[in-house]
Amino acid sequence: MTELTNPKSPRVKAARRLTKRAFRDRDRAFLAEGPQAVREALALPGVTVELFATAEAETRHADIVGAAVSAGVPVFRASGEVMAELAQTVTPQGLMAVCRFVHVPLSSVGETRLVAVLAHVRDPGNAGTVLRTADAAGADAVVFTDASVDPYNGKCVRASAGSLFHLPVVTGLPVDKAVAALKDRGLRILAADGTGKATLDDVDLAAPTAWVFGNEAWGLPPEVLALADEVVRVPIYGRAESLNLATAAAVCLYASARVLRQI
Amino acid sequence: MTELTNPKSPRVKAARRLTKRAFRDRDRAFLAEGPQAVREALALPGVTVELFATAEAETRHADIVGAAVSAGVPVFRASGEVMAELAQTVTPQGLMAVCRFVHVPLSSVGETRLVAVLAHVRDPGNAGTVLRTADAAGADAVVFTDASVDPYNGKCVRASAGSLFHLPVVTGLPVDKAVAALKDRGLRILAADGTGKATLDDVDLAAPTAWVFGNEAWGLPPEVLALADEVVRVPIYGRAESLNLATAAAVCLYASARVLRQI
Numbered sequence: 001m002t003e004l005t006n007p008k009s010p011r012v013k014a015a016r017r018l019t020k021r022a023f024r025d026r027d028r029a030f031l032a033e034g035p036q037a038v039r040e041a042l043a044l045p046g047v048t049v050e051l052f053a054t055a056e057a058e059t060r061h062a063d064i065v066g067a068a069v070s071a072g073v074p075v076f077r078a079s080g081e082v083m084a085e086l087a088q089t090v091t092p093q094g095l096m097a098v099c100r101f102v103h104v105p106l107s108s109v110g111e112t113r114l115v116a117v118l119a120h121v122r123d124p125g126n127a128g129t130v131l132r133t134a135d136a137a138g139a140d141a142v143v144f145t146d147a148s149v150d151p152y153n154g155k156c157v158r159a160s161a162g163s164l165f166h167l168p169v170v171t172g173l174p175v176d177k178a179v180a181a182l183k184d185r186g187l188r189i190l191a192a193d194g195t196g197k198a199t200l201d202d203v204d205l206a207a208p209t210a211w212v213f214g215n216e217a218w219g220l221p222p223e224v225l226a227l228a229d230e231v232v233r234v235p236i237y238g239r240a241e242s243l244n245l246a247t248a249a250a251v252c253l254y255a256s257a258r259v260l261r262q263i
Numbered sequence: 264m265t266e267l268t269n270p271k272s273p274r275v276k277a278a279r280r281l282t283k284r285a286f287r288d289r290d291r292a293f294l295a296e297g298p299q300a301v302r303e304a305l306a307l308p309g310v311t312v313e314l315f316a317t318a319e320a321e322t323r324h325a326d327i328v329g330a331a332v333s334a335g336v337p338v339f340r341a342s343g344e345v346m347a348e349l350a351q352t353v354t355p356q357g358l359m360a361v362c363r364f365v366h367v368p369l370s371s372v373g374e375t376r377l378v379a380v381l382a383h384v385r386d387p388g389n390a391g392t393v394l395r396t397a398d399a400a401g402a403d404a405v406v407f408t409d410a411s412v413d414p415y416n417g418k419c420v421r422a423s424a425g426s427l428f429h430l431p432v433v434t435g436l437p438v439d440k441a442v443a444a445l446k447d448r449g450l451r452i453l454a455a456d457g458t459g460k461a462t463l464d465d466v467d468l469a470a471p472t473a474w475v476f477g478n479e480a481w482g483l484p485p486e487v488l489a490l491a492d493e494v495v496r497v498p499i500y501g502r503a504e505s506l507n508l509a510t511a512a513a514v515c516l517y518a519s520a521r522v523l524r525q526i
Binding site for chain 1: 299392395396397398399400401402422424425426429430464497499500501502503504505506507509510513514517518520521524
């Protein structure tokens with residue numbers, strides 16, 4: 001296999017620019033970095049466009065590189081310098097896939113009993129963590145509204161730890177349209193916000209539910225709170241002023257998951 | 264008030280070196296950055312040694328600077344350059360306090376019904392987030408064992424969002440000693456780990472409990488699992504391989520808090 005050694009070569013540059021949203025949107029493609037993400041990407045037929053692997057990663061992750069070859073995905077051996085150019089982490093793990101967009105329209109998602117809506121989540125690490133948590137809690141879909149971070153942001157992809165490839169992700173909808181469509185599906189809309197009068201302990205969670213999560217710093221704006229059937233806060237039993245966003249989302253999603261499992 | 268303008272002055276250098284653990288341990292002091300942390304530090308008598316404030320922060324946070332003055336805490340006006348030298352964030356908020364260590368021996372902590380033990384938590388952001396979550400869940404203490412990150416690490420202090428000053432924090436104990444002492448207090452020891460046979464849904468949480476949390480990447484080592492009364496995993500209902508540490512801790516601590524509130 002010939003090794004790509006020039007970080008300025010057209011192929012490397014074409015991949016590299018997918019670190020920018022404008023190019024992702026134009027190419028409808030994004031980067032998935034590291035063995036976990038690449039393995040999950042390859043498990044979805046037709047998603048992986050090409051794979052870059054260092055010689056070391058080819059040896060260490062022979063199963064993953066083998067799966068790519070079997071699937072007919074072009075594999076390029078990359079020098080350390082090329083991988084450093086592509087990677088967005090401090091210690092690259094030697095595997096980088098170019099993937100096609102995986103999001104779907106909300107209308108194509110099957111039965112929904114638990115959905116997470118990221119309404120104003122701006123930090124990609126938080127967004128990816130909520131996506132991972134929603135996956136773990138058995139959510140049927142995660143909606144990134146147009147006011148939230150891009151789910152294909154490299155940091156979000158990494159924080160999702162493969163979950164971006166596990167469950168239907170919807171992106172780009174305005175929050176009011178997303179909420180209306182979820183209501184049409186018969187879901188109860190619960191806005192998670194520190195201003196809620198009801199706490200998580202008060203709310204009956206035994207119904208299909210969409211949780212709406214807001215901004216890290218300022219929560220949800222009034223017009224989004226007004227769309228919800230109920231505004232719910234996670235109770236603070238101690239002296240903390242609030243919970244961080246991903247933590248609050250985990251408590252809400254798992255509270256719902258636990259009840260929905262029992263009915 | 265004279266303004267400190269020289270980042271190399273002895274006072275600034277003495278504060279600056281508290282970014283390093285060796286100097287923190289020597290001086291038994293640490294840095295608390297930003298209005299939230301400084302406000303909480305000042306609420307504890309005798310904790311704040313001195314306060315650095317930019318002219319802008321003095322105006323914006325006049326209440327905080329006033330509280331420092333009232334408490335007899337020396338306040339130094341710092342130039343932007345001095346604050347940039349002291350601050351560990353990209354966009355400093357103009358307030359930085361030097362604080363005395365606030366941790367306490369476990370023996371001095373009063374009644375304990377819910378305790379979080381960070382056994383091998385290495386990322387300071389995660390550790391601070393767990394501390395904040397434990398505070399929110401009404402935990403009675405948080406124990407940082409000697410194999411975990413320093414609770415006075417700047418990133419941990421920031422992620423705790425003031426919670427470092429809210430509840431008893433114990434630090435430096437070996438995990439076996441910490442567990443033995445908590446058992447002596449009558450607490451049930453639950454190790455949170457993905458290898459657990461029991462899930463959170465199976466376990467009776469209606470007893471005083473200490474949750475033990477492990478490393479971000481590899482969880483808890485066998486010798487720590489062996490110390491626990493039970494090894495418990497957060498159930499994964501979807502396809503995620505695992506939860507991130509702070510998320511799993513939130514789900515566990517809130518599950519306990521909810522049950523303990525009811526008894």
